[in-house]
Amino acid sequence: MLLYQFQFRKNGLATFKALSIMMISIMVLTQIQAQNEWNQFRGSSRNGVVNQANFPEIIPTSVAEPVWSKDIGSGFSEVVLSDNKAYVFYADTLHANYTYLAALEIGNGEELWKTRVDSMWVEVDGWGHGPRSTPAIDDEAVYCLSGYGQFVAIDKDDGSELWKVNLPEEFGTAILRWGFSTSPLLIADVVILETGGGEKQAFTAFDKKTGKIVWSTGTGMASYNSPMVADINNQKQIIFANDTMLYALNPTGALLWQYRMPLRGPMAMPVFIAPNRIFVSSVSNTGSFVLEVNDTIATEVLKSPTMQNNWSSSCYYQGYLYGFSKAKLQCVSVESGEMTWGKRGFGKGSLIIVGDKLVALSDQGKIIVTEATPESYQEVASFQTLTGKAWTAPSYSDGKLFVRNLSKVACYKF
Amino acid sequence: MKKMKQGVLIIAILILFGGFCFGQTADAIVKKHIEAHGGTENWGRIQSLKISGDFTAFSEVKPYTEYKARDGKFYSNHHKGQYRVIEGCNGATYWVDDPWFELGFPHVANEAEKYVIQQKAEFCTPFFDYQQKGYTLSYEGIEKTEGVDTYKLELTRESSYRETWYLDTATYLEVMSTSRWADFAEPTTQQVFYSDFREVENIVLPFYTERVFSIRNRVVEIKEVEINPEFGAAIFNFP
Numbered sequence: 001m002l003l004y005q006f007q008f009r010k011n012g013l014a015t016f017k018a019l020s021i022m023m024i025s026i027m028v029l030t031q032i033q034a035q036n037e038w039n040q041f042r043g044s045s046r047n048g049v050v051n052q053a054n055f056p057e058i059i060p061t062s063v064a065e066p067v068w069s070k071d072i073g074s075g076f077s078e079v080v081l082s083d084n085k086a087y088v089f090y091a092d093t094l095h096a097n098y099t100y101l102a103a104l105e106i107g108n109g110e111e112l113w114k115t116r117v118d119s120m121w122v123e124v125d126g127w128g129h130g131p132r133s134t135p136a137i138d139d140e141a142v143y144c145l146s147g148y149g150q151f152v153a154i155d156k157d158d159g160s161e162l163w164k165v166n167l168p169e170e171f172g173t174a175i176l177r178w179g180f181s182t183s184p185l186l187i188a189d190v191v192i193l194e195t196g197g198g199e200k201q202a203f204t205a206f207d208k209k210t211g212k213i214v215w216s217t218g219t220g221m222a223s224y225n226s227p228m229v230a231d232i233n234n235q236k237q238i239i240f241a242n243d244t245m246l247y248a249l250n251p252t253g254a255l256l257w258q259y260r261m262p263l264r265g266p267m268a269m270p271v272f273i274a275p276n277r278i279f280v281s282s283v284s285n286t287g288s289f290v291l292e293v294n295d296t297i298a299t300e301v302l303k304s305p306t307m308q309n310n311w312s313s314s315c316y317y318q319g320y321l322y323g324f325s326k327a328k329l330q331c332v333s334v335e336s337g338e339m340t341w342g343k344r345g346f347g348k349g350s351l352i353i354v355g356d357k358l359v360a361l362s363d364q365g366k367i368i369v370t371e372a373t374p375e376s377y378q379e380v381a382s383f384q385t386l387t388g389k390a391w392t393a394p395s396y397s398d399g400k401l402f403v404r405n406l407s408k409v410a411c412y413k414f
Numbered sequence: 415m416k417k418m419k420q421g422v423l424i425i426a427i428l429i430l431f432g433g434f435c436f437g438q439t440a441d442a443i444v445k446k447h448i449e450a451h452g453g454t455e456n457w458g459r460i461q462s463l464k465i466s467g468d469f470t471a472f473s474e475v476k477p478y479t480e481y482k483a484r485d486g487k488f489y490s491n492h493h494k495g496q497y498r499v500i501e502g503c504n505g506a507t508y509w510v511d512d513p514w515f516e517l518g519f520p521h522v523a524n525e526a527e528k529y530v531i532q533q534k535a536e537f538c539t540p541f542f543d544y545q546q547k548g549y550t551l552s553y554e555g556i557e558k559t560e561g562v563d564t565y566k567l568e569l570t571r572e573s574s575y576r577e578t579w580y581l582d583t584a585t586y587l588e589v590m591s592t593s594r595w596a597d598f599a600e601p602t603t604q605q606v607f608y609s610d611f612r613e614v615e616n617i618v619l620p621f622y623t624e625r626v627f628s629i630r631n632r633v634v635e636i637k638e639v640e641i642n643p644e645f646g647a648a649i650f651n652f653p
Contacts, residue, residue, distance in 0.1 A: 126496030127472065283629040310629060327624070327631035344560075344607060344624055347473055348631065363473035389473040 038081040038395040038402075041134035041183030041226055043352065047272060048315040050396050052355040064367075064383040067400070068109035069410035072102070074120075075130030077144075079395045079402040079409060081106065082137045082156065086402060088409050089144050091120035091130030099131055099146045101154055106400065109411065113159035121147025121179045128389065128406045132181035132224075136191065138208065143191045147179030151193065153211060163211035171197025171204070173222055181267075183226040185238065187251050190214050192238060196222025203227070203240055205253060215253035220245065223265060224311070230272040232293050241266050241280055246291070246298070257296040262286050268309035268323075271316050273334055277301070279316065281309035283326060290334060304337025306330070312350040312393065315358070320374045322358055324349050329360055331374050340374040350393035354414075365390040365405060367412075386410055440553035443565050443581060444541045450586040451538055452617035460537065460617070464640040467621075470633040471495055478634070480534070481643075487650045488535035503531050504650035511653060514598065520653050526596035529575055533595075538619060539588060540569060540577070548572035559589050560607065587611055588620070597628040614639040 042048045077089040086104045091097070099121065102114035123129050135144035141153045141162055149167035154160070167173045167180065173196045182194040190205035195216065197204075202218030220242040228239040237248045237256055244264050248256040266282035273279055273290070278298075281288035287305035291298045307314060307325045314323025314332075320340070321332045329349065330342040347363030353372055357380060360368045365386045371378040385403045395402040401414040448454055462483040469478035469492040478492035489502045497513040500520070508528040511520035523531060533540075544551060554566040557580065564580035571577070577593040588608045595604035604627035608620035621636040 326626055326629065342560075347470065347633070364475065391473065 037083075037137075038079070038397045039138075040080065040136040040186065041078060042269065042313065042393075043395070046185070046229060046269075048313060048351070048393065049317065049353045050355070064385070064412055066385070066410040066412050067107075069386070069408055070104065070109045070111075071407060072404070072409050073100075073130060074128050074406045075099075075404070076128065076132045076392050077130075078134040078392055079404055080135050080137055080142070081395060081397045081400075081402070085112065085156075086409070086411070087135060087137065087142055087156075088404065089117075089131045089133075089135050093120065093129055093407075099150075101135065101142060101144050101152075101159070103156070103159060104409075106411070109409075115154050115159040115161060117144060117152050117154075118146035118148055118150040123178070125178070127178065128391070130406075132179050133226075134183040136184040136186050138186050141208065143184045143186070143208075145180050145182065145184060145193065147181075148175060149173055149180045151184075151206070151211075153191075153208070162209075165206065165211050167193075167195055167197070167222075171195045171201045171216075173197045173201075176222060176224065178224065180222060181224040181226075182222065185227045185229060187229060187236070187238070190251070192227055194222050194225070194227065194240060194242065196220060202242065203238075203247070203249065203253070205251075217249065217253045217255070218242075218247060224267045226269045228270045228272060228278075230274075230278070232276045233295060237293075239270050239272075239278060241270050246270070246278070246280065248293070248296075248298075257293065257298050259291060259298040259300075262289055262300070262303060266309070267311040268313040271314055271321065273316050277334070279314065279321060279334065281307050281314060281323070283308045283310040287325075288337070290337075302335070302337050304332070306337055306339045307332045310348055311391070312348065315351060315353045317353050317356075317372045320372075322351060322353065322372060324351065324360075327363075329358075329368075329377075331377075333374065341377045343377045348391070350391070352394055352396060354396050359394060359396065359401070361385075361390055361394050361403060363390055364388070365403065367394070367401070367403070385412065440551045440567060443553065443567065443586065444544070444551065446586040447539070447541055447581055447588075450618060452613070454542070456616040457537065457542055459642075461642050462645075463537070464643040464645065465619075465636055465638070467637040468633075468635045469493065470635075471630070481645060481649060482535055482537060483647070483650070484537075486532065486535045487647070488531055489649045490534065500653075501527075501531055501534070502650050502652070503535060504647075504652070507652050508532075509652045510599075522652070524596075524599055526594070526601040527599055529573065529594055530596045532571075533593060538617075539579070540571070541579075544569065554578075556583060562589060564589050585611075587618070595625075595627045597630065602628050612636075615641050617641075 073090040073092040075090040080087045084106045086106050091099045097120045098116050099118040100114045103112040133145040135142045142156050145151045152164040153162040185192045192205045195204040201216050202220040204216040205214040223242045225241045240247045246259040263282045263284050263286040271279040276293045278291045288307045290302040292301045312324045314321045327348050328342045331340045349362045351360040358370045358372050366384050368382045369380040386405045386408050388405045390405045401412045466479040468475050472495040476493035480490040485505045500511040508523035508531045550570045552568045557566045559580040563583040567579045569577045580590045591606045607624045610622035612621050623634045625632040
């Protein structure tokens with residue numbers, strides 16, 4: 001009996017150890033898979049940076065043939081990637097003139113399903129029709145916001161509509177001149193948006209399953225900005241840059257701190273600089289500033305005109321910010337605000353960071369790969385992708401780079 | 415005491431002749447600048463230019479054409495995004511036809527727009543015959559601009575508008591300039607960056623020009639330059 005107990009304990013311990021290792025492995029693999037997905041605006045970390053140890057050795061040069069490309073229609077939403085599917089949010093300007101979310105097979109671009117979300121956002125200034133906001137994806141649904149403010153949850157597997165909320169109807173939100181552009185943020189069981197409905201309706205968390213309002217707070221019209229999330233001082237903080245104010249809320253909607261910005265109406269999403277700094281930039285002479293947050297006190301530690309982001313957000317990497325200041329690709333020290341190098345000729349482009357490389361996209365669809373270093377502009381490769389105006393940042397996952405413009409989407413092996 | 419006297423003497427010489435030396439330097443720089451652009455003689459035979467290429471505004475690349483003639487005559491046909499924009503001057507009247515204003519007809523340029531057209535109408539840079547045109551010039555020293563050493567020159571037009579030009583110390587060609595500009599007819603300031611200099615029939619022009627003002631950037635890529643082309647001068651007139 002004693003021997004049996006001993007053996008049971010011994011075997012049980014071994015089994016427990018094995019199970020523990022298996023569980024941890026699964027958790028780590030799941031985490032890695034999630035990190036490798038581009039499942040929301042600016043990627044899984046919502047900062048435009050893909051932490052990848054090894055940058056692919058084979059980079060296309062000159063004119064690269066895409067793995068696949070597809071006519072889709074117009075829009076500015078980033079291509080989002082999850083579970084071997086690429087989700088594109090677009091207005092079908094070629095046929096139906098509606099806004100759709102479509103799921104494509106990631107390997108060949110074959111359409112798996114498409115779901116009508118809203119009518120086509122019509123752009124009065126001619127910048128381009130279709131949606132601006134980038135959808136967010138969790139295990140079950142894709143959450144997308146049309147230019148007219150139709151916020152819809154769609155089953156990620158079969159494309160069926162799960163729920164929808166019309167922001168102007170629900171919140172009395174004024175439709176923005178260039179359309180609703182804010183990209184939803186997923187935290188735990190809620191999906192968070194700038195709703196801009198006036199008193200205590202500026203920022204809203206919706207139940208992911210039902211679309212019911214969990215909390216709504218703040219004051220201010222909807223802006224073109226998207227909320228950022230960061231862990232600061234052991235506290236998850238949701239940061240909204242709205243008009244002249246920066247607000248930090250906790251996941252239950254309580255205000256942690258607020259700060260009057262020295263600039264107005266930034267479109268580029270704020271950038272988190274761990275452990276407790278936030279960089280905000282706009283296309284104004286003020287340029288940018290950096291806040292340091294301690295407890296619930298935000299203090300400005302830097303103001304510098306050198307980085308003037310228009311709609312394209314900067315990326316932070318090892319002490320430096322890389323981004324498009326109007327139409328100049330730049331590297332700027334986050335400590336001093338000084339530019340270490342700048343390069344013109346790419347128009348108002350966009351960029352992401354993969355491993356230790358910048359992957360910039362010119363406003364004419366040219367990909368430029370450079371070293372992410374403050375020393376100098378060091379181009380590694382460049383190649384032309386889709387031709388025509390390209391205002392949407394590329395998306396990247398597992399060796400595949402996705403670009404889109406106002407008519408096509410394409411996938412490149414990378 | 416002796417050293418102090420020497421110091422005072424040196425300072426006095428610098429005060430007395432400094433401006434003269436700088437003036438000489440400015441003219442010497444401009445002379446080499448004009449030579450780098452093809453020289454006075456080659457520019458002197460040019461009565462008109464037709465320049466065509468691509469104009470990029472709002473990230474949309476579209477063809478453009480402009481005509482320049484002596485006496486500041488100018489005509490430009492380009493697109494700003496979805497709209498075709500025409501500007502001109504017949505030497506007396508400056509005008510703009512820009513659908514972005516939602517007027518539906520051309521209008522006589524305001525002061526800010528007039529200066530824009532005057533700058534565009536220059537045969538290359540404003541340094542040619544600058545004294546005859548009533549412009550004044552000062553040399554402000556050497557500065558690093560866009561990564562290269564440049565001569566910094568301050569040019570003041572007859573209208574008293576001031577421009578700053580940065581010329582490459584190695585080539586004497588322009589790297590950058592700053593001046594007043596207009597955005598939707600409102601005065602603003604601009605920076606212009608010049609590159610891809612090419613020779614066409616013995617004159618040298620920047621084939622790539624990027625203009626940054628307000629939140630905007632505009633790119634001109636020249637594809638063809640015709641010297642002394644034939645065309646009807648009526649295009650310069652207010653429509």
